[in-house]
Amino acid sequence: MKSQQSLYELLETKADEFNRPAFIENDPICIPHTYHKQQDIEISGLIAAVLAWGQRKTIIRKCQEFFTLMDHAPHDFILHHQEQDLKPFVDFKHRTFNATDALYFIEFLHHYYQQYDSLEEAFAQVICPDDIDVEKGLIHFHQLFFSLADYPARTRKHIATPARNSACKRLNMYLRWMVRKDDKGVDFGLWHKIKPSQLICPCDLHVDRVARRLGLIRRKQTDWSTAVELTQNLRLFDSYDPVRYDFALFGLGIEERMS
Template identity: 85%
Template sequence: MDQSLLELLETKAEEFNCPAFIEDDPISIPHTYQKKQDIEISGLVAAVLAWGQRKTIIRKCQEFFALMDHVPHDFILHHQEHDLKRFLDFKHRTFNATDALYFIAFLQHYYQQHDSLEDAFATAIKPSDSDVENGLIHFHEHFFSLPDFPQRTRKHIATPARNSACKRLNMYLRWMVRQDDKGVDFGLWHKIKPSQLICPCDLHVDRVARRLGLIRRTQTDWKTALELTQNLRQFDPEDPVRYDFALFGLGIEERMK
């Protein structure tokens, strides 16, 4: 074990895994809610829209949930057809009204039958599984199980079956599953173990991890995410993804310099 690398990761994880991290990060969106289902729904949308500058992501998420009157779960279950018209002008990057309306349709279908979005992932993950791969594959299949789903929306829900790094969904699972006393991640879900989480490979994390020798693969895909997480497990096998804070924070510091 590289002791100097461990010390760096521990120091930076402690520095960035704190309430001050929340305000400028998309995780601030689900932190505006108290109800479990509101946190799940807003977290999923915030993770999916987490593309581009963080200030823009947060602003577009706020705009999205204003269209739901800031009661996501209630809106999902009880909206009327005419309520959907307000989403026709919504757009963030390549996510548009067609995508928004399908997300709402799927979530309504799902929450009419389930109390928590956790089972959409956890039912396919065995306690003996080393990671969440089967859960991500199952979620993708379940998400697109409604008839006549728009093909264009597929690009917004990644799957390891296509060798995607699944960075947004891995970030979402980190938010929902990790539980500590730092106040950032929610720890709402208990059927998935923190040790099974995979580190989100965003641009900052990918760049820093390569510089630190935690990634050797030339491309960034699902196997790369597995490689990174396996290397982080040597420092903390029970909660390797807490070092996501360290890698992301180091990347932000480098960019600021």
């Protein structure tokens, strides 16, 4: 295990190396970066995060396919689509995400954006300033997402919740995109009711493997408690913005895989 000082220096160096615009092109975050309207960024970011499973090139291609079906105007489509506009989604599929899931996401977002201007409220309305993290917000979003009477049971696997001890890696990544704000140009920083210090580090395979090697995770399994453990250890190096080290851990994982 590295000393605290050498680990801090490694994390700082790699976070700075990967948290820059060059990171965007080959990452699913490139999808919301194609939009400028806040609601378009929120919607495309949520879908891109949910579909972030498998090879990044395939994820990006499937996301582009999804939003082509919306004429690259997600918010307008969500609010104003007609029944016939949904027919092309019957053929959409990515891994285990299929037409049933796609159509329910559209239905939920239509219902939601008729009441709210931003998806931030779906997470932030139950989070207090003194909450240590976003656990309550993730649980609330899951409950809200499946509050429509006709939700398909199969879609539940695509929206994780800490209530089931899931690491919630995709939703934590989405929150990183929406909440973190710095001068690097990668994350959007559109939402202000959730503090960067409350974010939980996304625990994908690369991050998990590297974090264990660096002694930042000791739990054997990967679940919500593991993501919390990792984030608590990252707070020792930056209590205000611990999740910026996601860039470092992810980047180190990619470098290891390529070596």
